[in-house]
Amino acid sequence: MDYQVEFRDVSVSYGKDVALKNINLQIPKNEIFGIIGPANAGKTTFLKAINRTLEFIHSAKTKGEILFDGKNVQQIRNVYGLRRKVGVVFPLPVGLPMSIYENVAYAPRRSGIHDKQDLEEIVVRCLKQAMLWDEVKDRLDMLGTKLSGGQQQRLTIARALSHSPDVLCLDEFSIAIDPVTTMKIEDVLADLKDEMTIILVTNLVQQARRLADQTAFFNKSELIEVGPTEKIFTTPDNQLTYDYVTGDFG
Amino acid sequence: MSSEVTNPFETNDQERRGKKIELAVKYSTLAMTWLLIIPVLAIIIFLVYKAWPALSVEFLLDNPEKKMTAGGIWGPLIGTFFLVLVSLIIAAPIGILAGVYLNEFARDNWLTRFINLAVVNLAGVPSIVHGLFGLGAFVYFLGMDRCLLAASCTVAVMTLPVIITSTKEALASVPMSFRVACWNMGATKWQTIRTIVLPNSISGILTGVILQVARAAGETAPILFTGAMISSRIADSGWDAMVPYGLEDRFMALSYHLYIISTQWQNVPESFKFGTAAVMIGLVIAVNSLSIGFRIYLRARKKW
Amino acid sequence: MPETTPDSGSGFSLRRSIQKVVDFSEPAIVGLIHLCGWSAIIFVMAIFYFVFSESLPAITGLEEGLDHAEVEKLDMVEFTTSPKWIPESAKRPTFGILALMIGTLSVTVLSMIIAVPLGLGAAVYVSEFARGRSREILKVLIELLAAIPSVVWGFIGLVVLNPMLVDVTGEPVGLNILNAGIVLALMSVPIIVSVSEDALRAVPDSFREAGIALGANRWEMVYKVLFPAAKNGLLAAVLLGIGRGIGETMAVLMCTGHSVNMPTSVFDPVRTLTATIAAELGEAVRGDMHYHTLFLIGVVLFVFAFIINLTADLIVKGIKVQGNE
Numbered sequence: 001m002d003y004q005v006e007f008r009d010v011s012v013s014y015g016k017d018v019a020l021k022n023i024n025l026q027i028p029k030n031e032i033f034g035i036i037g038p039a040n041a042g043k044t045t046f047l048k049a050i051n052r053t054l055e056f057i058h059s060a061k062t063k064g065e066i067l068f069d070g071k072n073v074q075q076i077r078n079v080y081g082l083r084r085k086v087g088v089v090f091p092l093p094v095g096l097p098m099s100i101y102e103n104v105a106y107a108p109r110r111s112g113i114h115d116k117q118d119l120e121e122i123v124v125r126c127l128k129q130a131m132l133w134d135e136v137k138d139r140l141d142m143l144g145t146k147l148s149g150g151q152q153q154r155l156t157i158a159r160a161l162s163h164s165p166d167v168l169c170l171d172e173f174s175i176a177i178d179p180v181t182t183m184k185i186e187d188v189l190a191d192l193k194d195e196m197t198i199i200l201v202t203n204l205v206q207q208a209r210r211l212a213d214q215t216a217f218f219n220k221s222e223l224i225e226v227g228p229t230e231k232i233f234t235t236p237d238n239q240l241t242y243d244y245v246t247g248d249f250g
Numbered sequence: 251m252s253s254e255v256t257n258p259f260e261t262n263d264q265e266r267r268g269k270k271i272e273l274a275v276k277y278s279t280l281a282m283t284w285l286l287i288i289p290v291l292a293i294i295i296f297l298v299y300k301a302w303p304a305l306s307v308e309f310l311l312d313n314p315e316k317k318m319t320a321g322g323i324w325g326p327l328i329g330t331f332f333l334v335l336v337s338l339i340i341a342a343p344i345g346i347l348a349g350v351y352l353n354e355f356a357r358d359n360w361l362t363r364f365i366n367l368a369v370v371n372l373a374g375v376p377s378i379v380h381g382l383f384g385l386g387a388f389v390y391f392l393g394m395d396r397c398l399l400a401a402s403c404t405v406a407v408m409t410l411p412v413i414i415t416s417t418k419e420a421l422a423s424v425p426m427s428f429r430v431a432c433w434n435m436g437a438t439k440w441q442t443i444r445t446i447v448l449p450n451s452i453s454g455i456l457t458g459v460i461l462q463v464a465r466a467a468g469e470t471a472p473i474l475f476t477g478a479m480i481s482s483r484i485a486d487s488g489w490d491a492m493v494p495y496g497l498e499d500r501f502m503a504l505s506y507h508l509y510i511i512s513t514q515w516q517n518v519p520e521s522f523k524f525g526t527a528a529v530m531i532g533l534v535i536a537v538n539s540l541s542i543g544f545r546i547y548l549r550a551r552k553k554w
Numbered sequence: 555m556p557e558t559t560p561d562s563g564s565g566f567s568l569r570r571s572i573q574k575v576v577d578f579s580e581p582a583i584v585g586l587i588h589l590c591g592w593s594a595i596i597f598v599m600a601i602f603y604f605v606f607s608e609s610l611p612a613i614t615g616l617e618e619g620l621d622h623a624e625v626e627k628l629d630m631v632e633f634t635t636s637p638k639w640i641p642e643s644a645k646r647p648t649f650g651i652l653a654l655m656i657g658t659l660s661v662t663v664l665s666m667i668i669a670v671p672l673g674l675g676a677a678v679y680v681s682e683f684a685r686g687r688s689r690e691i692l693k694v695l696i697e698l699l700a701a702i703p704s705v706v707w708g709f710i711g712l713v714v715l716n717p718m719l720v721d722v723t724g725e726p727v728g729l730n731i732l733n734a735g736i737v738l739a740l741m742s743v744p745i746i747v748s749v750s751e752d753a754l755r756a757v758p759d760s761f762r763e764a765g766i767a768l769g770a771n772r773w774e775m776v777y778k779v780l781f782p783a784a785k786n787g788l789l790a791a792v793l794l795g796i797g798r799g800i801g802e803t804m805a806v807l808m809c810t811g812h813s814v815n816m817p818t819s820v821f822d823p824v825r826t827l828t829a830t831i832a833a834e835l836g837e838a839v840r841g842d843m844h845y846h847t848l849f850l851i852g853v854v855l856f857v858f859a860f861i862i863n864l865t866a867d868l869i870v871k872g873i874k875v876q877g878n879e
């Protein structure tokens with residue numbers, strides 16, 4: 001079977017602190033892969049390891065193999081190309097201090113697209129996909145930072161889609177936005193599944209249950225259990241997992 | 251507490267005394283603050299008052315004549331301008347890139363601590379020692395001789411630490427999340443700096459650089475032995491008056507001019523001395539107001 | 555290296571070409587940034603190297619001109635302990651910097667006696683009492699003190715303070731330690747105010763709130779809570795003020811009276827290390843003992859400044875480390 005992302009015995013540490021311990025995991029293509037777990041379980045580190053943005057944290061050390069599309073990411077020479085194949089959305093919305101249009105056109109420009117029409121097409125498509133188009137179509141030259149929190153988060157999603165990634169990683173994207181928008185974006189994600197693999201780190205276990213095909217449970221830097229979402233939520237093998245999904249955790 | 255106290259919020263004696271002490275402290279520290287400011291304001295007013303007879307457009311635009319007893323201060327004024335310009339051309343790129351290095355590239359290790367220490371110490375080197383350095387390094391070792399270029403290099407080294415520090419602060423005010431967002435979109439480190447970090451901090455950097463200009467313009471000690479001269483014949487009008495000094499020429503400068511006419515030369519009219527001092531203070535105030543205005547403008551159009 | 559993707563547009567585009575050049579020059583630019591980053595170290599070492607190497611012949615000995623061929627060395631004991639500075643004496647030039655050091659020290663100490671209380675008072679007012687616009691204006695005015703060029707300060711001492719001191723004190727000349735001390739105090743106040751204000755502001759508001767909750771008034775809070783908490787920062791402020799005083803050149807050159815003298819009162823004229831270099835280097839012949847000795851004074855100043863700044867920096871860093879914990 002073709003996996004989009006595969007972790008083989010991966011450990012990550014920040015100096016003395018271990019963030020991930022011997023993770024083995026396969027994420028198939030065109031699937032929504034849910035990751036749940038309490039704070040400090042290593043979920044965010046997991047995402048950063050995929051597109052090698054861990055390199056920006058000087059103390060971070062990675063061991064083991066991470067395969068992206070079958071290639072070891074540590075051996076990919078064009079790390080910027082790798083990062084463009086992975087779209088990332090962080091918990092807190094980040095509108096860059098430039099116009100809405102430029103926010104979305106930023107990544108395409110970096111990868112060498114300068115044709116006006118092409119850019120416009122990408123911007124419109126991504127804003128529509130992120131359910132933001134109707135709200136901003138008349139003011140594309142407004143500063144991205146002046147949008148509301150929920151709008152900025154959708155702008156962030158539009159930006160993550162702008163470089164047509166193979167994998168879209170969402171890290172607790174719904175923390176800063178209202179439930180209605182959250183539901184809208186969840187619908188979008190369900191649609192996007194046909195085009196890309198989605199890794200959904202979430203603090204809302206029910207969100208994973210609604211969307212994910214498979215779910216993994218992380219706790220204290222370790223992968224406790226992974227399996228089809230239904231199984232994880234009804235008959236998990238591990239008592240910890242059961243406690244967490246039923247809310248008895250802690 | 252006696253039972254007679256009916257109003258729990260009524261102040262007791264101790265509180266009342268405390269209130270008095272607080273007021274006393276407030277007004278005495280206020281008095282100390284004004285004790286610093288009033289003499290300076292008074293001095294500035296006095297300088298302008300004494301300089302008034304000399305102050306005129308001609309005073310600014312005419313060259314000094316007859317051993318500084320007639321004419322104006324054009325030569326020193328334009329010399330100071332070129333000194334600042336050349337030193338800025340040298341120091342600004344190095345200082346800004348160094349600030350970029352320290353804020354964007356440097357890791358938390360001994361080398362970075364060492365560099366930061368060097369910046370602090372460079373800022374603390376006495377100005378006259380900078381002058382000795384300029385003489386030894388630029389004038390003699392690099393064989394520039396005493397000239398505008400050697401003096402500018404000396405002043406450039408002196409202004410470097412402040413440019414580095416203010417650049418670092420301006421860059422640090424750009425939120426980390428902007429950088430992370432760009433890296434995640436596949437932008438390289440330099441692309442991120444060029445497209446997000448610098449455009450959003452350049453005005454802060456410039457404010458620091460402008461302030462530094464004022465300091466550089468007023469310095470005397472570093473140019474004493476590296477290129478300043480008492481008097482040189484320069485053209486009174488035309489292009490040669492606009493650009494009177496080449497890089498390898500010695501030059502007149504306002505600060506040195508004021509030093510010379512107030513300590514070395516006799517028979518210089520009093521209003522000329524006060525006029526030169528007033529012009530220097532005027533320039534400093536103008537540049538400072540500019541940078542303050544710039545800061546207010548920036549705050550008004552903050553992008554996030 | 556950035557990925558090269560096929561361009562979607564066709565034909566020549568200046569913008570795209572520039573983009574390509576810019577993208578591919580990344581390693582060069584990053585290298586340049588690193589080099590500039592290290593420049594501060596390079597310059598500090600260069601300053602020490604050049605000033606020290608120009609002073610070296612005075613220590614190791616130099617062959618004096620034509621009249622006598624023997625190697626002449628600077629007498630280091632005389633250099634550090636003699637109050638006599640007679641560099642141009644035809645009979646026997648004497649290079650003792652004791653009087654110059656005392657001169658520097660006396661002016662600096664006097665300026666600190668004036669500047670520290672005033673600076674601390676102003677810092678307390680600005681950080682604890684002043685609010686809003688008045689605070690901004692006060693800060694700007696205090697910064698203005700720092701912006702006035704030192705030669706203008708010297709001029710003020712020479713033509714404004716000098717006659718005033720003559721009137722008030724009855725001394726024949728008003729160019730003395732007192733004059734230079736006052737001028738230097740006004741010059742070093744801004745740095746004392748700004749560093750102290752930072753130190754006071756670095757004290758967490760929770761300390762203030764705790765103080766006020768205990769019923770302390772503002773003064774008790776400043777005195778019992780803020781000063782102890784900001785102690786190190788205030789010390790660093792004073793040190794930086796001292797550094798400024800020792801290194802100041804033009805103002806003290808013009809205000810001290812510039813005569814080599816072991817002072818007995820603040821009305822005595824003195825001469826400082828910095829002023830000696832400024833006044834004499836222009837006339838000293840390169841290669842002469844006088845010339846090299848002036849550079850040696852530069853080394854002394856460099857080392858003083860280095861120690862003071864290092865100490866102040868360590869103290870300030872100490873605060874930051876504490877604050878992070």
